[in-house]
Amino acid sequence: VRQMYREHLQDPETSKMPTLQTLYDLLCSQPEGEAVRLATALEIYVSGSLNVFNHETNVDLNRRLVCLDLKKLGAGLRTIAMLIMQDLVNSQVSMNFLRGIATWCYFDEFHVLLRDRLTASYCVAIWKMLRKKGCVPSALTQNVKDFLASPEIENIFENSDFLVLLSQAQGDRQILAKQLGISPHQLSY
Template sequence: VLGDLYDEIKRQPEPEAQRIAAALELYVHGSLNVFNHRTNVDINNRLVCFDIKELGKQLKNLGMLVIQDQVWNRVTVNRSEGKSTRYYVDEFHLLLRGEVGSWSVEIWKRFRKWGGIPTGITQNIKDLLASPEIENIFENSDFIYLLNQASGDRKILCERLNISTQQAAHISNAGPGEGLIFFGNVILPFVDHFPQDNELYSIMTTKLGETGKGGTAHE
């Protein structure tokens, strides 16, 4: 853990080492020591979910970097065993800022060669497209799935993704499960009305009035 690194640096005689140790102290013994512990979760599970919602602003970037490093390690191990790794990121626009953004671009560029399949999910299109890193993400994405878009977002997307007026109609006032799929150079409209009379729907729905019918959207 980080405390082991801190102890090793403290043993070094150079003044530079002491300055590094002093900078780390807040994250080892101070109020931001949340990552200086061993996890109580089995990270070798087939499905692992990382939730950073409760992290404060000071720990958000560090938390994201720790998680991305963990994901990269899992991809490396799975590759050696001939397995693919699926990586889903909700609120993806948050991972396109600063150093975290650079890491995200590296993931999109290199994961496929290592058997990784990254997927970014977001409702904040303007925040997503405002990132200077998004061009690299789009260029390395083979599959893009667009649902209904607000007028301002739709205009930006049409310019960035070369969507025609006729195609844009499928993401304008579209119903649930309707939109556009981009696969390579092909753009296809789709309608996918998921049946509601089953357990999967009750688990996956995010509609407030339906989340009590046997499941919640985050189970």
């Protein structure tokens, strides 16, 4: 990995960011059995059906507004894509924090991130990290039942100072009242 990044770290402005292809090519040039095994394991992500991440990004991370869309990804890539996306968000928030820049993150259809156990637990961890770094994370969802079905949501609620709830269906109101301790009077709004 060090060898793969050596050129890029010497001149990050003009050199290309290494990709999985770079790592794969380096592993293939190594005679050790471990390198061959790693290259074989990477093959599906380099030239196989899961090669979607074997390219330079088309997202301009230097913009004031960055949108990451996972809608067109198949189910086989969704979990890894969500983890990569969350890691990228954490990195950007960390860089902004060091420069004294506040960041707002909006996670639309947040309940989708909570469906998978791995991404749900990572959501809780990243939610706490983002808040510590001066970020204002916002979780948006239309379906409260799906959202509250996740056992991890309680940890996110406990690490949130502010909730905005719009009008809800009767069944969802009862779930929210129980989960959040909302009084019958407050439910009338």
